[in-house]
Amino acid sequence: MASWCLYDWANSAFTTLVVTFIYATYFTQxxxxxxxxxxxxxxxxxxxxxxxxxxxxxxxxxxxxxxxxRRRFLAVATLVSIGATIWLTFIVPGSDNAxxxxxxxxxxxxxxxxxxxxxxxxxxxxxxxxETIGRISGNAxxxxxxxxLACLVLALFGLIGLGDADxxxxxxxxxxxxxxxxxxxxxxxxxxxxxxxxxxxxxQVGARTVEGAGGTTAAIRGAFLKLGRTLTRIRxxxxxxxxxxxxxxxxxxxxxxFAFGGVYAAGTFGMDTAEVIVFGIALNAASGLGAFLxxxxxxxxxxxxxxxxxxVGLFGCSLAAVAAPNKAWFWGAAMxxxxxxxxxxxxxxxxxxxFAPKRYxxxxxxxxxxxxxxxAFLGPMLLGLITAGxxxxxxIAVVLLFFLVGGLLLLxxxxxxxxxxxxxxx
Numbered sequence: 001m002a003s004w005c006l007y008d009w010a011n012s013a014f015t016t017l018v019v020t021f022i023y024a025t026y027f028t029q030x031x032x033x034x035x036x037x038x039x040x041x042x043x044x045x046x047x048x049x050x051x052x053x054x055x056x057x058x059x060x061x062x063x064x065x066x067x068x069x070r071r072r073f074l075a076v077a078t079l080v081s082i083g084a085t086i087w088l089t090f091i092v093p094g095s096d097n098a099x100x101x102x103x104x105x106x107x108x109x110x111x112x113x114x115x116x117x118x119x120x121x122x123x124x125x126x127x128x129x130x131e132t133i134g135r136i137s138g139n140a141x142x143x144x145x146x147x148x149l150a151c152l153v154l155a156l157f158g159l160i161g162l163g164d165a166d167x168x169x170x171x172x173x174x175x176x177x178x179x180x181x182x183x184x185x186x187x188x189x190x191x192x193x194x195x196x197x198x199x200x201x202x203x204q205v206g207a208r209t210v211e212g213a214g215g216t217t218a219a220i221r222g223a224f225l226k227l228g229r230t231l232t233r234i235r236x237x238x239x240x241x242x243x244x245x246x247x248x249x250x251x252x253x254x255x256x257x258f259a260f261g262g263v264y265a266a267g268t269f270g271m272d273t274a275e276v277i278v279f280g281i282a283l284n285a286a287s288g289l290g291a292f293l294x295x296x297x298x299x300x301x302x303x304x305x306x307x308x309x310x311x312v313g314l315f316g317c318s319l320a321a322v323a324a325p326n327k328a329w330f331w332g333a334a335m336x337x338x339x340x341x342x343x344x345x346x347x348x349x350x351x352x353x354x355f356a357p358k359r360y361x362x363x364x365x366x367x368x369x370x371x372x373x374x375x376a377f378l379g380p381m382l383l384g385l386i387t388a389g390x391x392x393x394x395x396i397a398v399v400l401l402f403f404l405v406g407g408l409l410l411l412x413x414x415x416x417x418x419x420x421x422x423x424x425x426x
């Protein structure tokens with residue numbers, strides 16, 4: 001279980017430094033003529049990667065369940081993400097096709113990262129019981145935030161420098177290479193700390209392994225057939241369906257916050273790269289604390305109730321951040337918001353773990369990934385469109401709609417009934 005939790009520590013470097021705070025901010029500030037145009041371009045990268053993830057996650061989840069080789073799928077996805085992140089370091093703003101190359105590599109890296117989570121999350125029910133799944137998920141998510149925080153600190157003091165202080169490594173600042181080098185830090189961090197999971201996790205004893213003639217083509221065909229059968233009977237799991245529809249909406253709000261939180265801080269409140277990193281460190285600390293504390297609550301009151309309370313907090317804090325008249329007000333709203341971000345993600349994972357039938361975890365977590373990405377283009381797309389016409393402050397307000405509608409849909413989920421149906425199997 002420790003190696004599984006450590007993977008959260010490992011992969012959070014990617015989403016924290018690349019997707020949210022450092023590279024996202026760097027791209028929007030340097031790859032376009034202004035921050036608003038950069039925001040629009042970045043939103044397109046998020047949108048495309050989200051659509052790809054939504055399309056392939058259920059199929060890959062079915063392939064993993066069918067083959068019984070979940071760990072192998074996790075290793076491939078992890079290495080794809082790491083490789084793309086390394087390459088991203090060497091794309092220089094202003095060079096030929098720089099925008100296209102940077103966005104293409106980001107899309108590949110983000111797809112690898114998110115697809116890896118399908119197989120990683122599917123190990124959770126195997127490593128826990130229904131009485132401990134909330135705490136284990138919350139602890140791992142808290143460890144992930146701590147990992148993202150630690151990597152941010154290293155990037156700040158080791159590569160960029162804070163204020164007048166020189167960074168530990170005297171890298172060239174020409175064309176922002178010292179900032180882009182944070183991608184190398186992410187790649188090394190991700191690889192080093194994911195190795196225990198990739199080496200020590202074991203696929204579930206008794207999982208079906210389907211071999212035979214036809215190789216990869218047969219495996220893909222078999223996965224589609226299996227997925228088709230699941231789709232025909234998934235209506236019997238009505239609480240899973242209702243939960244996934246609700247998550248389809250509220251997770252769009254979180255994706256938008258992650259992708260544009262640092263961008264909004266820089267563009268609207270004038271934070272430079274170092275300030276954005278300090279902001280990210282504080283936000284990660286708050287989110288990790290929230291995930292840890294609510295992980296204990298999750299096992300007592302259930303995943304559904306935990307998610308609902310987190311959505312109430314996210315809505316209120318987002319409203320305060322949108323209306324923030326100054327940087328101090330924004331900081332306060334964001335820190336309180338962080339306390340609810342971690343629990344929302346952790347409780348969503350644990351609730352899916354309670355709902356997923358045994359031996360089909362990868363496939364159902366593939367649908368979980370689908371629900372997190374199928375309409376994930378809506379938030380970034382709407383933010384990009386509104387920002388282009390009315391500015392960043394108006395654009396970021398779109399998250400309020402997603403949190404509200406997602407919460408209302410979640411009210412229709414019966415957690416006890418969903419757990420009972422999962423116990424009876426597929």
